[in-house]
Amino acid sequence: MKGVTVMGVGSSHGNGLFFRTLTEKQAEEIHLASCQILEDTGMVIHHEEAVELLRKAGAYVENGNRVYFPSFLIKQALQTAPSRVTLYNRNGEAAMHLEGSNVHFGTGSDTLNYLDPFTLERRRWLKDDVAKAIRICDQLPNIDFVMSMGLLSDADPLMINREQYAIMVQNTVKPQVVIAEDGDTLKDIIEMAACVVGGKERLRQKPLFMIYTEPTSPLQHPRESIEKLLVAAENGVPSNFACGGVAGASVPTTVAGALVQANAEALSGLVIHQLKAPGAPFIYGYGNSPLDMRSMQAVYGTPEAVLFQGGAVDLAHYYQLPSWGYAGCCNAKVCDEQAIAESTMFTLMGALQGCNIMHDVFYMEFGLTGSLELLLISNEVIGRARRMLKGIDTDKESLAVDSIKRVGPGGNFLGDEHTAKHFRESWMPELSDFNNFENWSENGSKTMVERARDRIKAILDTHQPKPVSEDVREKIDEILKKAREKYGATV
Structure with missing residues (x-):
């Protein structure tokens, strides 16, 4: 059955634009196919507590960790999972309502390389680089949340995710999406966030961050992934459990087949999550990328990737769950025409699809490298997209x-x-130049990338995020100190 793509005025964005990739019939077909996979093929789950939760709930377990999910467990989990999740900022203010077709944008995590906007070199991230990048995000009006952006080359490998979070929470008031190696790391991040907001119960009531964790495709759940999922459920931390498949390698090469498997993996995570704590906040999503068979490289922003995201968002709407996806990322190696074309397409389509929370704004080189110039340009692209989503008033x-x-x-x-x-x-730009040629020339004939670099410097020279109190800073330092001592970290 072919899809029916609708673009026009409708309820998905109030009076604005919306875009559907799947029909209701197709969403149902994908759901039923995923249920068949979970019933007949099952998942391998490397976590004893999760397997036991499933066994007691009525799942069939074979060989100790091969679990087959009856469809009633999926239905039950969908009934208890909330359709609305709210993330709050450091001031305790509601910042992101993840529901319906509300769209929010933020950065990505853990790039290996940093494109330094001042020296133009491609190098490894330092703590100071990440702190400056988070400060810039704090100022940009269309960046709604932050992730860690870069892997710290000047931190002990056992401490990277903890150090990243300490930098994030002290350099922006905005909500965060976090990465953690395991459940113990997540517990320390929860402790730091609780220090900032005034305790664990306050954090449960007004979550400051969500955790990003994922299965290992095809059809496996690692111990660490499930451990984080259970810790998050127990503590009321919003959780995303998204397939990170590569189409043609770890998920089927067809968009529909990749959706079926990714959906099965997400639903199985949702079942475990809701069995641990019914009603705990869960965000439905994916992390799928097509495989370029010429280079054997997973790539961003292709038409198939955009269609996959649209299908996943439509499935989230079908399930009445908040959705997770991509925006502002590309395969280019520098901030050039390819970078802008790919990242803009992903951003605009994600907005039209109504994806609730889109990450990886600023990703270059398949997610290996981060560019602050692309971050600032994407901030402006997001502003354009948001204006279009509003549509036309006819009062x-x-x-x-x-x-x-x-x-x-x-x-x-x-x-x-x-x-x-x-x-x-009327929408007005901050980076785009609307002057005529003569005035543009008089102002230095600068390209958009050059203007973005100037703006980066200006933000760093003038913007200081609201600081945490000295007491909170000391508590965060103490949590990091105890973790270093526990794991024998040297940096």
Whole structure:
């Protein structure tokens, strides 16, 4: 059955634009196929407590950890999982309502390399680089949440995720999405966040971050992934459990086949999560990328990747779960025309699809490298997309009949009161140059990437995020100190 793609005015974005990739019938077909996989093929789960939870709930277990999921467990989990998840900022204010077709954008995590905007070299990340990058995110109006951005080359490998979180939470008031090696790391991150917001119960009531964890495709759940999922459920931390498959390698090469497997893996994680703590917040999503068979490289931003994201978002709507996906990422090695084309397509389509929380803004080189120039340009692209999502108002004031009558044939609207009242409502850029050639030349003939570099410097020179208190800083340092001592970390 072929898909019916709809683009137009509808309820998904109020009076604005929306885009559907799957019909209701197709979503149902994918759901039933995923249930068949879970019933007939099952999952290998390397976590004793999770296997026992499933066994007691009615799943069939073979060879100790091969678990077959009856469909009633999936139905039960979908009934208890909340359709709305809210993330709060460091001030305790609701910052992101993950529901319906609300869209939010943020950075990615753990890139190996940093494209230094000042020296233009490609090098490994340092703690100071990540701190500066998070400070920039704190200032950008269209970056709604942060991730860790870069792997710290000047931290002990056993401490990287803890150190990353300490940097994030002290350099922005915005919500975070975190990565953790295991359950113990996540527990320390929870402790740090609790210090910031005023205790664990306050953190449960107003979560400051969500955890990103995933299965190992095809059809396996590692011990560490499930451990994090259970710790998060127990503590009320919002969880994303998303297939990170590569189409043609670890998931089927067809978009529909990849959706079936990714959906099965996500649903199996949801069942475990809800068995541990019914009603715990869960975000449905994926991390799938097509495989370029010429280079054997997983790639971002291709038409198939966009279609996969659209299908996953439509499945989230079908299940009435918050959705997770990508935006602002690319395969380019520098911030060039390819980078802008790929990242912009992903950003615009994710917005039109109504994906609730989109990460990896600023990713280059298949996620190996991060570019702050791309981050700032994407911030502007997101602003454009958000304006388009609003659509067209057709109330009496917007229709401007009285203004048209006043101006009449042959007049102009420059001096009319309607123009004075409304012209500031038009979207305006911060980086794009709307000057003519002569004025652009007089201003230095700078490209958009060069203007982005200037803006990076200006933000770092002028913007200071709201600091945490000295007491909170000392508590975070103490948590890090205890972890270093526990694991024998040297840095």
